[in-house]
Amino acid sequence: MATAREVAIRIKDVSHQFGEPGDMRFARALQQTSLDIMRGEMICLIGPSGCGKSTLLNAIGGLMRPTAGTVEVGGKPMRGPLPREIAFVFQESALFPWCTVIENVELGMVFQGVARGERADRARKSLEAVGLKEFMSHYPDQLSGGMRQRAALARALSLQTGILLMDEPFGALDEQTRMILGEDLSVLLARAAKTIVFVTHSLGEAVFLADRVAVFSARPGTVKAIIEVDEPHPRKPAFVTTDKFAQLRNKLYGLLHDEIRKAAELAVAAEPAP
Amino acid sequence: MIAPRQRRDALMSRGLQLGFLLALILLWYFATASGRINPVLLPNPLTVWHNLVQVLRSGEYWPDLQVTLSEIAVAFAISCVNGLLLGYLISRSQYLIAVFEPLLAGIYSIPMILFLPLFVLFFGLGSWSKIALGAVISFFPIALNTIAGFGYVDRILIRSARSMGASNAQLLRYVLLPAALPVVLTGLRIGFTVTVLAVFGSETIASFAGLGHRIAQLADAMETARMFAYIAFAVVIAAVLNALMAVVESRARRQ
Numbered sequence: 423m424a425t426a427r428e429v430a431i432r433i434k435d436v437s438h439q440f441g442e443p444g445d446m447r448f449a450r451a452l453q454q455t456s457l458d459i460m461r462g463e464m465i466c467l468i469g470p471s472g473c474g475k476s477t478l479l480n481a482i483g484g485l486m487r488p489t490a491g492t493v494e495v496g497g498k499p500m501r502g503p504l505p506r507e508i509a510f511v512f513q514e515s516a517l518f519p520w521c522t523v524i525e526n527v528e529l530g531m532v533f534q535g536v537a538r539g540e541r542a543d544r545a546r547k548s549l550e551a552v553g554l555k556e557f558m559s560h561y562p563d564q565l566s567g568g569m570r571q572r573a574a575l576a577r578a579l580s581l582q583t584g585i586l587l588m589d590e591p592f593g594a595l596d597e598q599t600r601m602i603l604g605e606d607l608s609v610l611l612a613r614a615a616k617t618i619v620f621v622t623h624s625l626g627e628a629v630f631l632a633d634r635v636a637v638f639s640a641r642p643g644t645v646k647a648i649i650e651v652d653e654p655h656p657r658k659p660a661f662v663t664t665d666k667f668a669q670l671r672n673k674l675y676g677l678l679h680d681e682i683r684k685a686a687e688l689a690v691a692a693e694p695a696p
Numbered sequence: 697m698i699a700p701r702q703r704r705d706a707l708m709s710r711g712l713q714l715g716f717l718l719a720l721i722l723l724w725y726f727a728t729a730s731g732r733i734n735p736v737l738l739p740n741p742l743t744v745w746h747n748l749v750q751v752l753r754s755g756e757y758w759p760d761l762q763v764t765l766s767e768i769a770v771a772f773a774i775s776c777v778n779g780l781l782l783g784y785l786i787s788r789s790q791y792l793i794a795v796f797e798p799l800l801a802g803i804y805s806i807p808m809i810l811f812l813p814l815f816v817l818f819f820g821l822g823s824w825s826k827i828a829l830g831a832v833i834s835f836f837p838i839a840l841n842t843i844a845g846f847g848y849v850d851r852i853l854i855r856s857a858r859s860m861g862a863s864n865a866q867l868l869r870y871v872l873l874p875a876a877l878p879v880v881l882t883g884l885r886i887g888f889t890v891t892v893l894a895v896f897g898s899e900t901i902a903s904f905a906g907l908g909h910r911i912a913q914l915a916d917a918m919e920t921a922r923m924f925a926y927i928a929f930a931v932v933i934a935a936v937l938n939a940l941m942a943v944v945e946s947r948a949r950r951q
Binding site for chain 1: 852853855856857858859860861862863866870871874875
């Protein structure tokens with residue numbers, strides 16, 4: 423893609439630990455992580471469980487402050503949530519169960535401070551975009567898991583932020599629903615021209631969606647390698663069947679495999695003696 | 697939509713319930729009509745009915761009803777304010793929840809009516825001992841449910857609202873309140889039922905006035921038919937109060 427592009431998010435030497443050394447729950451989640459995320463790119467963070475990818479995402483979104491290091495968004499250091507610039511999609515659809523789908527989308531804009539007259543219109547448009555036009559008056563528990571994530575995505579899109587952070591948004595869905603949502607997401611996001619940071623466990627999802635994939639090492643996590651996926655958006659479903667896809671996926675697998683082993687050994691070692 | 701079959705089943709079970717009650721009254725009637733049961737111990741239901749009609753016609757129940765209702769109202773109002781306020785404040789900190797929730801639950805499991813003599817010592821035989829007991833007993837379910845309602849709101853909902861820029865006031869109004877409401881309302885309903893029980897119970901044990909007092913007095917005087925009439929009246933009053941509470945609750949739930 424184009425070379426001299428603007429940096430949207432700059433992560434510099436970010437480390438984070440939970441608790442203090444000596445605490446029972448003490449854990450070093452991130453160590454000296456640095457990463458520049460370009461405006462308009464889709465970057466996937468992938469790595470073993472507990473490597474701190476979600477922690478990093480929360481730090482980018484201003485939902486927590488890292489123990490050390492800085493996160494800059496648009497050149498300014500991060501101090502707290504920036505609802506006008508950054509929207510989230512969480513793993514469990516964080517929809518409010520007492521609101522209908524359209525009320526959920528509108529409530530996001532209420533929090534963000536969008537004028538009343540504009541809300542309904544924007545909510546309707548974003549719900550149409552994700553294919554939930556017929557389900558606007560349904561409550562979240564009347565929808566399937568995939569539809570709930572579509573609604574959560576619609577809410578995030580309606581906020582019209584430049585940056586979208588997605589924390590394993592399809593993690594709880596079955597393989598087929600995941601595939602369809604991934605394809606639709608690629609189409610949607612190609613149109614939206616947003617900067618997207620996407621945390622995932624799925625190798626295929628990472629290669630299918632991302633411009634770049636950042637591979638994290640085992641805990642304490644840091645960026646071990648970055649893989650470029652040079653393929654125009656929106657990605658065609660047939661991309662999955664190409665040799666290019668398979669090669670990239672295998673390369674990722676190789677990079678990840680050692681780290682996952684290491685993480686598993688760490689987890690066993692951390693288990694208390696019986 | 698309820699399917700016709702389901703509706704028929706619902707009607708059937710309602711009919712059975714009614715039939716069961718009717719059978720009980722009939723059994724009561726025939727047992728007492730034979731004359732083998734001492735009417736002082738168990739009066740005939742028809743005699744009870746005549747007494748009830750008399751009580752209602754004469755309006756003699758009014759002073760006692762007023763006392764009982766105002767005791768219930770004041771006691772419930774006090775426990776609502778205390779329970780909601782303290783419950784909410786405790787729910788704001790995980791530490792306070794960890795300290796107070798087991799403590800309150802533990803105290804709640806003590807049969808508080810045992811302290812009635814103490815309350816009578818403190819507040820006298822009049823209304824205030826009943827109000828105090830009712831307010832103390834019902835404080836616990838209200839406070840505990842308020843803690844549960846506000847303290848265990850799904851963290852992801854709070855994070856999600858924060859990420860979209862919700863202020864503290866917006867978080868309370870759009871997230872915490874609607875999330876906590878069902879649980880808090882349940883606490884209020886339990887608290888109300890418990891208040892009614894405590895007031896009636898303590899009036900029966902030691903008091904100057906009130907429906908419970910009247911019932912105990914009639915039992916002492918061996919006027920069992922009149923006593924049953926008053927019990928029936930008290931049951932209807934309690935049922936009406938609970939029905940009113942249920943209406944208020946379902947209204948609040950719909951919002």
